[in-house]
Amino acid sequence: MSVTLKVNGKSHTVDVDASTPLLYILRNDLGLQGPRFGCGLGQCGACTVIMNGVATRSCIVPASAAKGEITTLEGLARNGELHPLQRAWIDEQVPQCGFCQNGQIMTAKALLDRNPKPNDAQIREGMKGVLCRCMTYYRIQAAIKRAVKTIAAKGGAA
Amino acid sequence: MTPVAGIPKHVEATLSRRNLLKSAGMLVVSFAGFDPGEANGQAPAGPYPEVDFHQLDSWIVIHEDSSATFYVGKTDCGQGTGTSFRQLMADELDVAYEKTTCIMGSTDITVDQGGSGGSTAMERDSWPMRRVAAEARRVLLEMGSQRLGAPVDQLAVSAGVITVKGAPSKNVTYGQLIGGRKFNVTLTGSNINATNGRALVKPVQELKNTGLSPQRYDIPAKVDGSLKWAVDMRLPGMVHARNVKPPFAGAKLVSVDESSVRKMPGFVKIVTKGNYVAVVCEREEQAINTAKALKLNWEKPATAPFPSSEDLFRYMREVKPTSSSRSVVVGDPESAFTNAPKLIEADYDVPFQGHTAISPAHALADPSNGQMTIYSNDMKSYGMRRGVADFLGMPREQVRVVWMEGPQGFGRTAADDAGCEAAYLAKEIGRPVRVQWMRDEETAWDTKAPAFAVKLKGALDAAGNLLALDYDARSADYNHVGYNEPDTVLIAQLMGIRPAKPASGSASMPSEMYAIPHRRMATHVVSLPLVWETPLRTGNLRDPNGPQSTFASESFIDELAAAANADPFEFRMKLLTASSAEDGGFRRARSIAALKAVADAYGWDRRSSPKPRGTGDTLTGRGIAYAFRGQTVVAEIAEVEVNVRTGRVWVKRLVAAHDCGLVVNPESLRHTVECAMLHSLSRALHEEVQFDGEKVTSVDWNSHPTLTHADVPGEVRVVLVNGDPNPNRPDLPPYGAGEAACKPMLAAIGNAIYDATGVRLRRIPFRANRVLAALKTSQA
Numbered sequence A: 001m002s003v004t005l006k007v008n009g010k011s012h013t014v015d016v017d018a019s020t021p022l023l024y025i026l027r028n029d030l031g032l033q034g035p036r037f038g039c040g041l042g043q044c045g046a047c048t049v050i051m052n053g054v055a056t057r058s059c060i061v062p063a064s065a066a067k068g069e070i071t072t073l074e075g076l077a078r079n080g081e082l083h084p085l086q087r088a089w090i091d092e093q094v095p096q097c098g099f100c101q102n103g104q105i106m107t108a109k110a111l112l113d114r115n116p117k118p119n120d121a122q123i124r125e126g127m128k129g130v131l132c133r134c135m136t137y138y139r140i141q142a143a144i145k146r147a148v149k150t151i152a153a154k155g156g157a158a
Numbered sequence B: 001m002t003p004v005a006g007i008p009k010h011v012e013a014t015l016s017r018r019n020l021l022k023s024a025g026m027l028v029v030s031f032a033g034f035d036p037g038e039a040n041g042q043a044p045a046g047p048y049p050e051v052d053f054h055q056l057d058s059w060i061v062i063h064e065d066s067s068a069t070f071y072v073g074k075t076d077c078g079q080g081t082g083t084s085f086r087q088l089m090a091d092e093l094d095v096a097y098e099k100t101t102c103i104m105g106s107t108d109i110t111v112d113q114g115g116s117g118g119s120t121a122m123e124r125d126s127w128p129m130r131r132v133a134a135e136a137r138r139v140l141l142e143m144g145s146q147r148l149g150a151p152v153d154q155l156a157v158s159a160g161v162i163t164v165k166g167a168p169s170k171n172v173t174y175g176q177l178i179g180g181r182k183f184n185v186t187l188t189g190s191n192i193n194a195t196n197g198r199a200l201v202k203p204v205q206e207l208k209n210t211g212l213s214p215q216r217y218d219i220p221a222k223v224d225g226s227l228k229w230a231v232d233m234r235l236p237g238m239v240h241a242r243n244v245k246p247p248f249a250g251a252k253l254v255s256v257d258e259s260s261v262r263k264m265p266g267f268v269k270i271v272t273k274g275n276y277v278a279v280v281c282e283r284e285e286q287a288i289n290t291a292k293a294l295k296l297n298w299e300k301p302a303t304a305p306f307p308s309s310e311d312l313f314r315y316m317r318e319v320k321p322t323s324s325s326r327s328v329v330v331g332d333p334e335s336a337f338t339n340a341p342k343l344i345e346a347d348y349d350v351p352f353q354g355h356t357a358i359s360p361a362h363a364l365a366d367p368s369n370g371q372m373t374i375y376s377n378d379m380k381s382y383g384m385r386r387g388v389a390d391f392l393g394m395p396r397e398q399v400r401v402v403w404m405e406g407p408q409g410f411g412r413t414a415a416d417d418a419g420c421e422a423a424y425l426a427k428e429i430g431r432p433v434r435v436q437w438m439r440d441e442e443t444a445w446d447t448k449a450p451a452f453a454v455k456l457k458g459a460l461d462a463a464g465n466l467l468a469l470d471y472d473a474r475s476a477d478y479n480h481v482g483y484n485e486p487d488t489v490l491i492a493q494l495m496g497i498r499p500a501k502p503a504s505g506s507a508s509m510p511s512e513m514y515a516i517p518h519r520r521m522a523t524h525v526v527s528l529p530l531v532w533e534t535p536l537r538t539g540n541l542r543d544p545n546g547p548q549s550t551f552a553s554e555s556f557i558d559e560l561a562a563a564a565n566a567d568p569f570e571f572r573m574k575l576l577t578a579s580s581a582e583d584g585g586f587r588r589a590r591s592i593a594a595l596k597a598v599a600d601a602y603g604w605d606r607r608s609s610p611k612p613r614g615t616g617d618t619l620t621g622r623g624i625a626y627a628f629r630g631q632t633v634v635a636e637i638a639e640v641e642v643n644v645r646t647g648r649v650w651v652k653r654l655v656a657a658h659d660c661g662l663v664v665n666p667e668s669l670r671h672t673v674e675c676a677m678l679h680s681l682s683r684a685l686h687e688e689v690q691f692d693g694e695k696v697t698s699v700d701w702n703s704h705p706t707l708t709h710a711d712v713p714g715e716v717r718v719v720l721v722n723g724d725p726n727p728n729r730p731d732l733p734p735y736g737a738g739e740a741a742c743k744p745m746l747a748a749i750g751n752a753i754y755d756a757t758g759v760r761l762r763r764i765p766f767r768a769n770r771v772l773a774a775l776k777t778s779q780a
Ligand code: FES
Pocket: A036, A037, A038, A039, A040, A041, A042, A043, A044, A045, A046, A047, A048, A057, A058, A059, A060
């Protein structure tokens, strides 16, 4: 079937089977490399994109259900300027291998969009299902807290 | 050479340098051995001979703007080693850190330092890098001396500019002297680790970037989505493959029903040989669907391949070992035990634990022009080149591995297996083939750290001094697979290929420096019934045996301290100060320094364990443990909260004191240590490979849990220590980091749980249900 997707502000039409997971369309048809395959089961978060404002695991979204605005890691920067979360990730030197960080950043973005001032417990809860096997969790949480401050200082706009 | 679409820019720039003088806007040299016929007057058997480490030009290229590119034979699995190499080499070469870049691990353009492994990046491999950079500086100073008409000892050099002392207007830059041209300097050394020039490396005090913490250069592209990873490689005409693994360990493939999938969309081919099965399709999701739909007929083995995970430790204790080490004996342990007023005995168990990388294994192989290129994140890219060449029966000179970033590489991962699979399939199909394992495949079939069953016995005298200790460990490590071995990679095993003899495997002994008057230590390796084609195959996972043996030994020291009614920190200090013998690496002095530093940083109050049991649902306690890995020593303290109603353990604080000699980049070292501690925390609380009598049953993140954000300690602190007893000596050399910090954590947590609850847990992992059961038993 022919599917039209709006990804990072641009429209794309691809011809794929309706059951094709969104992840493979983003990676293999659109050439994006932010969302990644980690489990294909909705359990790890590596494939996270933001679909209509919601952090969504693209490995379990079939093409037929991929609707509306999709943002990937590549689409977070604005006018060449990194999103405050990405900046904070660099300032806190978060990644080890970095493979999971797409899911961490995208999930944190959706979290802060919903709740710009999460407390520690809300960060833990909101990020709980995004796994990192290099165990960079401690710095991820520090980076989220740092980004919260930058965003607040900018008047709340990320 | 026409650039291949989809190759990352930095790799492309360097790949194309073989035939072009100019690439990425710079003039470059060509390496010795690259041009057929140049090396030894003999034509190499293919276009990808090894890079000659005896040529300075193989390691360092200086560009016209005086910037430098370093070509090193290492891979950075996310610990920031590349940044540290740049710091050290920039220091020796005297160029600004910002004007350097580092290219790693692609076998036809970088020298073979073996890739990564064993936390040896700084300890071993940074030395030849420093020496070649120092040699380049020496050569440049000689050239500068000629150009400026002043003797070398009248010259000063800073940030790539050579000036005549006292006459700064007389100067010349590195770029002006050699930019874009060859050094043509031959180095000495019988092997790559011994590579040397005529120059001496600088004393530590003169290293300017070393000891600073420039940010890791690899991080920005990892957070903005621009980095192309091995998993992102695509080539024109490529196809996608998925393996179909045997559903039972030791199963034999009886028949394949091709008609079950032949009409599926995108179907290209089923490849089988022996018990190896893969499907190949045009698109990735088609390969996944086809692999699921393929009907195969398997025959179960006649005898059970292994006991169930519930029965594993009984099995390991009863079975006859395949090998036993010679016992290490100090004093007369036997009579000490016979006469001791107080005897303590305990058994400790650690299950198989896997790598379970965040990304299942993958590789892309390109068979174009009769050669073989593999794009892989394997940390030992050089070994993969040899392994693939030998497996396929191709001359090594026709095979290259282009190393690209990937998920964590903590040893012998399934990346080794995927590389051979991709290459085999690419050769079969004649098109580029991308192989990716699925989650269940990775979790079930990646290599495992061996399970350990350890028996301990200790004797105390009437005053509570430790008189004698007996350590007897069994490790289920028979047929431990090596790296990229053409006869042990999984595809070879499934095809029925076997080496003459399985590897004997190993177990390890405690690595502390306690002075105990009477001691015996012995290790044994045991085998499971099925040795080949089994998902329970062992391979290196960080320090392969260290966390397991340290869990047993450092937990047991705690048991002895408790029996002696002594503070666990002081009990250890007493054992360390009982001897004053000087030792290599000042291990005793550095043990004491690390333990003191961690106790100070934590604010350890002296008392014995367990503490008087609190009331309420949450009990808190603290535990300490320490270990060496090589010459690196680390002491750790964990503070835990145990919920007595749920059994959940939360680690509130983690503090480490870490001494690995010379520190190159303190920030990235701290981060590596933090993550290593949390990795072992995950192993302590969650990780266990579970299996029934025929297959692994822990196959995804539900059945094989890992640490999550919810578990993260409130504080993780790393104190860097220089425990050298002589403060006037220049720094010790750099030792390894990463693996050491994994070792003491399991015991520190177990000791803290004991302190909080009075219940000693002797089996990993401390999952809530087990903790709860142990608490209940203790109260009954
Ligand atoms: S890959 Fe989608 S959740 Fe793991």
